[in-house]
Amino acid sequence: MFLAVRDLRFAKGRFLLMGAVVALVAVLAVILTGLATGLTTDNISALRAMPVTHLAFQQDVQGELFSRSIIEQPTWQRWATQPGVQAATPYGNSLTHATDQRGGKNLDIALFGVQPGAFIAPKPASGQPLGATPDGILISAKLAEQGVRVGDTLVVERAGTHLHVLGTLEEASFGHVAVAYAPLRLWQQVHYGLPSQPPPAAWRQATAVALKLTPGTDAADLKALDAQLGTHTVSKRGAYAAAPGYSAETGTMTLIRVFLYLISTLVVGAFFMVWTVQRKPEIALIKALGGSSRWLLGDAVTQVLVVLVAATGAGIGVGLALGAGLTGTAPFAIEPGPIALAAVLLVALGTLGTLAAVRRITTVDPLIALGGNR
Amino acid sequence: MTTLTAIQTGLRLDGVTLLLGDGDSQVTALDHIDLAVRRGELLAIAGPSGSGKSSLLAVAGGLIRPTTGRVEIGGTDLTALPDRRRTAFRHAHIGYVFQSANLLPALTALEQLLLVPKLAGRITPGHRDHARQLLAAAGMQHRADRRPHQLSGGERQRVAIARALLLEPDVLLADEPTSALDHHRAREIVALLAQQAHQRTTAAVVVTHDPGVLDLADRVVSMQDGRLQQVQ
Numbered sequence: 001m002f003l004a005v006r007d008l009r010f011a012k013g014r015f016l017l018m019g020a021v022v023a024l025v026a027v028l029a030v031i032l033t034g035l036a037t038g039l040t041t042d043n044i045s046a047l048r049a050m051p052v053t054h055l056a057f058q059q060d061v062q063g064e065l066f067s068r069s070i071i072e073q074p075t076w077q078r079w080a081t082q083p084g085v086q087a088a089t090p091y092g093n094s095l096t097h098a099t100d101q102r103g104g105k106n107l108d109i110a111l112f113g114v115q116p117g118a119f120i121a122p123k124p125a126s127g128q129p130l131g132a133t134p135d136g137i138l139i140s141a142k143l144a145e146q147g148v149r150v151g152d153t154l155v156v157e158r159a160g161t162h163l164h165v166l167g168t169l170e171e172a173s174f175g176h177v178a179v180a181y182a183p184l185r186l187w188q189q190v191h192y193g194l195p196s197q198p199p200p201a202a203w204r205q206a207t208a209v210a211l212k213l214t215p216g217t218d219a220a221d222l223k224a225l226d227a228q229l230g231t232h233t234v235s236k237r238g239a240y241a242a243a244p245g246y247s248a249e250t251g252t253m254t255l256i257r258v259f260l261y262l263i264s265t266l267v268v269g270a271f272f273m274v275w276t277v278q279r280k281p282e283i284a285l286i287k288a289l290g291g292s293s294r295w296l297l298g299d300a301v302t303q304v305l306v307v308l309v310a311a312t313g314a315g316i317g318v319g320l321a322l323g324a325g326l327t328g329t330a331p332f333a334i335e336p337g338p339i340a341l342a343a344v345l346l347v348a349l350g351t352l353g354t355l356a357a358v359r360r361i362t363t364v365d366p367l368i369a370l371g372g373n374r
Numbered sequence: 375m376t377t378l379t380a381i382q383t384g385l386r387l388d389g390v391t392l393l394l395g396d397g398d399s400q401v402t403a404l405d406h407i408d409l410a411v412r413r414g415e416l417l418a419i420a421g422p423s424g425s426g427k428s429s430l431l432a433v434a435g436g437l438i439r440p441t442t443g444r445v446e447i448g449g450t451d452l453t454a455l456p457d458r459r460r461t462a463f464r465h466a467h468i469g470y471v472f473q474s475a476n477l478l479p480a481l482t483a484l485e486q487l488l489l490v491p492k493l494a495g496r497i498t499p500g501h502r503d504h505a506r507q508l509l510a511a512a513g514m515q516h517r518a519d520r521r522p523h524q525l526s527g528g529e530r531q532r533v534a535i536a537r538a539l540l541l542e543p544d545v546l547l548a549d550e551p552t553s554a555l556d557h558h559r560a561r562e563i564v565a566l567l568a569q570q571a572h573q574r575t576t577a578a579v580v581v582t583h584d585p586g587v588l589d590l591a592d593r594v595v596s597m598q599d600g601r602l603q604q605v606q
Contacts, residue, residue: 002488003478003481003489006480006481009480010479010521285476286493288435288470289537290461290462290493292461292493295493367438369472370549
């Protein structure tokens with residue numbers, strides 16, 4: 001610490017420059033982390049909020065499970081009677097367009113169909129509960145922000161089905177589209193997609209079976225049940241990947257962040273490598289004065305930690321301030337967990353990069369201090 | 375072993391030979407050197423470049439292990455110590471003054487001295503007092519808070535001498551401390567070394583190729599091709 005802080009003060013310019021680079025990386029890390037969190041929320045917040053443990057889809061459906069899977073009534077009824085199943089209920093998922101009759105605004109809606117009173121039926125934040133009227137729906141906060149009000153009537157395009165807004169819900173999105181909950185029968189009508197009455201078969205269909213299983217249910221048991229009931233069961237987390245664009249988005253964001261951390265590690269490592277090489281005569285002198293390599297390494301690591309912690313802290317502060325400005329205009333959300341992880345990663349990886357660089361302190365020969373003519 | 379000679383002799387070299395390089399390019403840097411420096415004595419080693427003066431200092435200071443022979447400081451055989459103990463021993467018993475540019479740019483004159491106890495642990499108020507006394511003895515009390523770039527070459531060497539003396543070493547080794555100084559300053563620096571050696575009963579060795587300062591030493595030996603010759 002003795003020498004480390006005095007070096008920092010003496011070579012202010014260089015360390016400020018280095019600190020600025022780390023701070024900018026930290027700003028970027030906060031923005032990217034916020035975007036990743038925001039994109040995830042925008043994509044699967046409605047799924048995440050559902051009190052299910054698993055979803056059982058139609059067997060042998062590839063890719064877009066939520067839009068392709070069809071489950072029949074006997075299947076969800078049989079699921080409900082299986083051992084280890086605490087609750088099983090049909091769940092419908094349909095992306096649709098509707099027009100608000102008041103004002104004529106066009107809206108994208110992810111319509112979730114549930115049986116009123118089922119364990120996955122949400123409680124309204126305001127207004128009446130689901131099932132109060134056969135054509136009543138609950139809208140998520142995002143639709144309310146787009147100007148839809150309780151009492152409005154939304155008309156589904158093509159089918160012409162009328163959806164009457166009964167109440168509102170917390171923020172809930174699926175595939176970047178605002179969610180509305182409808183009674184299963186109304187959902188079936190919308191999902192059928194034509195103005196006429198649907199055929200009898202349509203009234204017995206849903207997208208998947210929403211399941212609440214006893215904790216610790218065996219994967220082998222699930223497989224056996226799937227085989228028996230003709231379904232394909234995935235965990236709630238596993239179902240995220242089936243949400244439109246989810247895997248591509250999280251994959252891209254993760255890749256960008258991995259590269260950011262890699263670059264930051266190398267930049268910090270390279271800086272301290274040059275710094276160490278430049279200080280070689282001083283290091284030799286301290287060794288000749290009886291300083292051990294351990295003392296020198298301790299001093300160097302202290303110096304790195306001071307720079308990294310200060311710069312990362314400053315960068316995260318700026319990043320959070322910028323992020324606050326972004327919220328609302330972009331899918332951006334700040335959660336303490338991921339931000340703290342980013343901070344820890346920046347400091348830890350920077351230190352790691354530096355350790356690799358300052359290892360050469362141990363190989364500096366104190367004889368250099370004695371000078372040439374031996 | 376604490377015989378009378380061991381107490382009075384600060385530094386003793388017995389049959390020290392140092393071979394550098396190997397095979398055909400092997401050079402005998404030091405050739406059977408026997409040398410004893412008493413406490414309170416300033417010994418000057420003169421000789422041309424490449425005669426082995428700096429090698430002698432490196433061996434005497436425990437920076438290089440001799441090929442054969444013994445190096446004793448205050449009765450301890452330096453050549454028998456394992457590396458880590460040798461570093462700690464050097465720190466506690468040997469003071470070094472190097473050619474030039476041997477101060478750390480970020481530290482003030484006072485801090486240059488305080489770094490020495492810091493290397494082994496904590497700085498005590500005693501260290502601070504002692505550091506100020508030594509700077510005063512070197513005529514540097516009014517420059518204690520200056521950094522090296524604000525000091526002249528002579529002033530820097532004064533700070534380096536004060537630093538070398540901070541832990542009251544048994545042996546003070548100075549490697550061409552006047553090479554960057556004019557004649558007047560060079561004499562001042564060597565006089566300071568002699569005065570401090572006498573006053574603190576430290577065995578001091580100064581290596582120099584400057585004949586103008588030799589009269590300030592208590593004893594002069596000269597080196598030629600790795601061998602010592604008595605001069606006075």
